[in-house]
Amino acid sequence: MEGKTILVTGGAGYIGSHTVRLLAEKKYKVIVVDNLVYGHEEAILDKNVKLVKANIADGKAMTTLFSENKIDAVLHFAAYAYVGESVKDPAKYYLNNVAAPLSLIEIMRAYNCNNFIFSSTCASYGNPVRLPIDENHPQDPINPYGQSKLMLEKILKDYGPAYNLNYFFLRYFNASGASKDGLIGEDHDPETHLIPLVIEAAKGTRGPVTVFGTDYDTPDGTCIRDYIHVEDLGRAHILALEHLLNGKGSAICNLGTGKGCSVKEVIETVEKVTGLKVPVKFGPRREGDPALLVSDPSAAKNILGWVAEYQDLSAIIETAWKWHNGKKSGKYTPKSKSINAI
Ligand SMILES: NC(=O)c1ccc[n+]([C@@H]2O[C@H](COP(=O)([O-])OP(=O)(O)OC[C@H]3O[C@@H](n4cnc5c(N)ncnc54)[C@H](O)[C@@H]3O)[C@@H](O)[C@H]2O)c1
Numbered sequence: 001m002e003g004k005t006i007l008v009t010g011g012a013g014y015i016g017s018h019t020v021r022l023l024a025e026k027k028y029k030v031i032v033v034d035n036l037v038y039g040h041e042e043a044i045l046d047k048n049v050k051l052v053k054a055n056i057a058d059g060k061a062m063t064t065l066f067s068e069n070k071i072d073a074v075l076h077f078a079a080y081a082y083v084g085e086s087v088k089d090p091a092k093y094y095l096n097n098v099a100a101p102l103s104l105i106e107i108m109r110a111y112n113c114n115n116f117i118f119s120s121t122c123a124s125y126g127n128p129v130r131l132p133i134d135e136n137h138p139q140d141p142i143n144p145y146g147q148s149k150l151m152l153e154k155i156l157k158d159y160g161p162a163y164n165l166n167y168f169f170l171r172y173f174n175a176s177g178a179s180k181d182g183l184i185g186e187d188h189d190p191e192t193h194l195i196p197l198v199i200e201a202a203k204g205t206r207g208p209v210t211v212f213g214t215d216y217d218t219p220d221g222t223c224i225r226d227y228i229h230v231e232d233l234g235r236a237h238i239l240a241l242e243h244l245l246n247g248k249g250s251a252i253c254n255l256g257t258g259k260g261c262s263v264k265e266v267i268e269t270v271e272k273v274t275g276l277k278v279p280v281k282f283g284p285r286r287e288g289d290p291a292l293l294v295s296d297p298s299a300a301k302n303i304l305g306w307v308a309e310y311q312d313l314s315a316i317i318e319t320a321w322k323w324h325n326g327k328k329s330g331k332y333t334p335k336s337k338s339i340n341a342i
């Protein structure tokens with residue numbers, strides 16, 4: 001597969017930048033398109049990766065990109081992903097997470113690019129009716145963010161046979177951690193995810209972390225999630241890409257460890273890994289949070305031969321901790337690379 005040209009939308013973001021690094025290591029020719037609304041140019045570490053600073057909805061820029069490059073596959077990470085914001089401003093989510101990729105897919109069709117790997121989410125399942133959640137679990141999202149992801153899945157299922165478009169839906173559970181060497185990591189602004197908030201509370205760079213609800217029907221009363229390491233996600237993307245490039249056809253996989261950890265366990269683990277006390281406040285439930293979300297990751301094992309390497313929350317948090325410290329010491333600095341801004 002060496003030398004194939006892969007377009008990565010949202011490749012300057014958290015999960016995208018880790019995947020871009022793995023793709024470049026595997027000698028794929030990588031082009032990132034990112035409008036940097038949330039991404040970081042300096043998170044693209046490989047100097048051979050070309051960054052196109054553009055919105056995927058910009059038809060002119062995308063047509064130029066496809067006319068100048070023979071793209072073999074698209075890895076589509078670009079999206080908005082703030083659940084609470086999606087409730088307050090659903091239009092923003094349907095426009096960016098459904099309309100924008102549809103416009104990109106039209107250009108893919110015009111240039112006969114027929115492999116599309118899509119960052120979907122466990123939020124597309126809504127409140128679980130059974131656990132662990134397998135890919136056939138009913139999809140009934142409870143917020144516009146999850147709806148927007150499910151809508152694109154449904155559209156792609158229609159496009160697949162009609163337009164000879166191969167798709168791979170990767171439904172991630174809770175992305176977490178940072179690269180093993182601590183050079184890139186989770187850098188959302190605003191940050192809403194639990195692990196970085198707990199680490200920053202431990203370091204004192206942010207106030208106490210608020211535990212959203214202690215009265216859930218779980219062993220310690222706090223919500224349980226399936227935390228999956230970002231480099232495990234990146235590896236799964238490479239395997240899904242190879243699956244499509246080898247002509248094995250469209251598929252759908254959950255990406256998780258299959259194990260759940262509670263909010264209290266996350267806090268305790270951060271304390272153990274950092275040796276610091278985490279200041280904690282206990283607050284009410286956050287609207288729209290299911291008590292338990294845990295994956296059945298067996299399809300990814302069967303279809304891709306993928307199993308999460310990071311099975312242990314401490315190991316995941318150790319990488320996040322290393323990244324947070326490196327960031328402060330200035331390791332996270334721009335690297336030289338060719339940039340083709342349209
Ligand atoms: N983080 C998680 O736990 C999680 C879980 C499930 C699914 N996902 C999905 O994975 C993907 C990546 O998530 P992330 O946490 O890395 O998010 P992120 O915000 O760090 O990355 C998204 C990137 O897309 C870019 N972008 C957004 N809209 C764009 C547009 N119209 N044109 C060009 N670039 C655009 C942003 O600038 C950003 O760099 C998203 O699709 C998200 O919905 C994330």
Ligand SMILES: O=c1ccn([C@@H]2O[C@H](COP(=O)(O)OP(=O)(O)O[C@H]3O[C@H](CO)[C@H](O)[C@H](O)[C@H]3O)[C@@H](O)[C@H]2O)c(=O)[nH]1
Binds near residue numbers: 192197212213
């Ligand atoms: O300050 C905080 C932040 C989070 N939590 C809790 O920690 C758990 C994890 O919350 P995150 O916000 O880190 O992650 P979510 O489970 O809400 O979100 C993740 O899963 C979603 C699907 O439910 C989406 O896919 C989303 O993109 C992805 O980040 C939840 O129980 C939440 O209630 C707190 O107690 N306090």
